[in-house]
Amino acid sequence: MHMKINFILVGLVVILMASCAVRKTSNNGMSDLIGKQWQLVELQGEGVSAKVNGKIPFLKLDEENGRYSASGGCNGIGGEYTLQKNNGITFSRGMSTMMACADMRVENELRTLFEEADTYIVNEGTLILSKGKDGAALAKFILVSDQSDKLAGTWELDYIIESGDFNTLYSSRKPTIIFDMAEKKVNGNSSCNNFSGNVKIDGHAISFGPLMSTKMACPGNGEQVFFKNIERVTGFDVQDSVLTMMMDDIAIMRWKKK
CATH class of the missing domain: 2.40.128.270 (Lipocalin)
Structure with a gap:
């Protein structure tokens, strides 16, 4: 009986240690990523104008509620995001506005990006989203400086x-x-x-x-x-x-x- 309890306790300790390790890994570089405003500058290998339909295309990941907000220069796009170990990230789509604008190309490709991207890299004020660690960059963002x-x-x-x-x-x-x-x-x-x-x-x-x-x-x-x-x-x-x-x-x- 005592041996069975010891096995259970050991198992619980292993599970807790593994859980902590995953959380620690998933938070790697998180402070450089979340709570900041990122301006979209490149999408599917093509440059993006500083303003689309008169608005700055951007992405922001909120730290408190695990939600993201974005815009391709027309509608507000949002939903939930999840950070995973080894710089993994997934986006789930939520509600968005439904306006029609003159230029919808960037917004349409941005919606596709959130369905495909599963990896992020942050380096010296640049955020890259890609599919797979060795995959080509799907989108590139630059950090909006705090003035x-x-x-x-x-x-x-x-x-x-x-x-x-x-x-x-x-x-x-x-x-x-x-x-x-x-x-x-x-x-x-x-x-x-x-x-x-x-x-x-x-x-x-x-x-x-x-x-x-x-x-x-x-x-x-x-x-x-x-x-x-x-x-x-x-x-x-x-x-x-x-x-x-x-x-x-x-x-x-x-x-x-x-």
Whole structure:
């Protein structure tokens, strides 16, 4: 009886050790892969434009819920992914939007990619998906650099869309914004009232809110135009001392570093 129990215990230990080994292997290089934005640059051996239908084609693997999101420049594609030992990966298709766009080639091939790919390699900011370790690359992605560290500090508004004459709109005071990256907060002045709130940044994607402000009565409609447009912002780009905020691919606000 005691011998039988010992055999059972030994068996359980072996199973647990094997399970831990598989998990450790499957996590190899995982921190370099998941939770990052990857831009599609090559598909089935052909180069992919930086924007398709005006949008950046991308892939992102979420760490918390084991799901991926992607786009070939038209619809949002998503589902679940599983990492396996020896750099194995599998994708299962979930729900996606069903818009029709002018260029559907990249999106159609991207859907096929997720059915075929079973191996990944990450090396110096490049992600390659292939079928089999020795198979040809099915797709190549490059890491979208995180520019959030460039946002820290104070910025003064220099341009805003739909404003008419900018200098007349903000004749007394130009709006300012200050980023606190450690707290993921912003504060500033709308040209009249002070405001503060949260900011969410993911690669080049950015969104604000909710924003709270003081309630002083303001002349003109400069403040109204400011809040209307900052709530529409979906992306940003920083070049030297210039911050451009965009709605999709349209520049709607431009700031200069103070």
